[in-house]
Amino acid sequence: AQTVTQSQPEMSVQEAETVTLSCTYDTSENNYYLFWYKQPPSRQMILVIRQEAYKQQNATENRFSVNFQKAAKSFSLKISDSQLGDTAMYFCAFMGNNDMRFGAGTRLTVKP
Amino acid sequence: SAVISQKPSRDICQRGTSLTIQCQVDSQVTMMFWYRQQPGQSLTLIATANQGSEATYESGFVIDKFPISRPNLTFSTLTVSNMSPEDSSIYLCSVGTSGGRETQYFGPGTRLLVL
Numbered sequence: 001a002q003t004v005t006q007s008q009p010e011m012s013v014q015e016a017e018t019v020t021l022s023c024t025y026d027t028s029e030n031n032y033y034l035f036w037y038k039q040p041p042s043r044q045m046i047l048v049i050r051q052e053a054y055k056q057q058n059a060t061e062n063r064f065s066v067n068f069q070k071a072a073k074s075f076s077l078k079i080s081d082s083q084l085g086d087t088a089m090y091f092c093a094f095m096g097n098n099d100m101r102f103g104a105g106t107r108l109t110v111k112p
Numbered sequence: 113s114a115v116i117s118q119k120p121s122r123d124i125c126q127r128g129t130s131l132t133i134q135c136q137v138d139s140q141v142t143m144m145f146w147y148r149q150q151p152g153q154s155l156t157l158i159a160t161a162n163q164g165s166e167a168t169y170e171s172g173f174v175i176d177k178f179p180i181s182r183p184n185l186t187f188s189t190l191t192v193s194n195m196s197p198e199d200s201s202i203y204l205c206s207v208g209t210s211g212g213r214e215t216q217y218f219g220p221g222t223r224l225l226v227l
Contacts, residue, residue, distance in 0.1 A: 053133050
């Protein structure tokens with residue numbers, strides 16, 4: 001079974017600085033997708049970024065980028081120029097042949 | 113991406129009653145999913161609902177407790193039956209693109225409190 005591990009329950013960062021959230025996963029599959037979702041206090045799950053495992057190039061979406069290390073089964077999220085609106089729970093997710101699996105989440109607080 | 117709405121957005125219910133949550137999508141989708149998010153926890157998949165077939169339930173979830181309907185390609189309902197305080201959670205529906213294997217987009221969630 002696939003497992004997704006987020007080892008940082010909570011993190012904080014000063015506004016305008018950079019922060020990296022960690023995620024590791026375990027799978028025997030070769031083709032899969034990885035995601036980072038953001039859940040602000042409004043509880044809406046918002047897709048932040050997506051990575052296809054067959055692509056070596058790391059995905060980037062504006063201030064959000066990932067460091068995808070397939071051999072190490074690592075998928076970290078880097079948030080640059082952090083903004084107060086980035087304060088939220090961040091969930092790493094894995095989608096293989098079966099269902100989407102989520103990590104336990106990292107609560108990120110951006111401090112003014 | 114799809115625009116997804118859920119009703120109700122929140123509710124407070126009495127023990128032993130049932131609540132039906134609606135999920136509406138602005139486009140036709142094959143796969144819809146229902147998740148539960150208990151307080152302070154991550155998301156757990158309850159079931160996958162494909163139009164025209166019975167919902168597929170994950171281990172620990174049964175149809176008698178969480179009956180699901182999927183009458184067409186834009187709508188689904190989840191009923192939480194015979195509720196207890198342990199059912200207090202956020203319930204989220206999501207829709208899958210490309211057969212559900214690529215990306216899931218989520219509705220705003222329904223916050224349920226059972227007294």
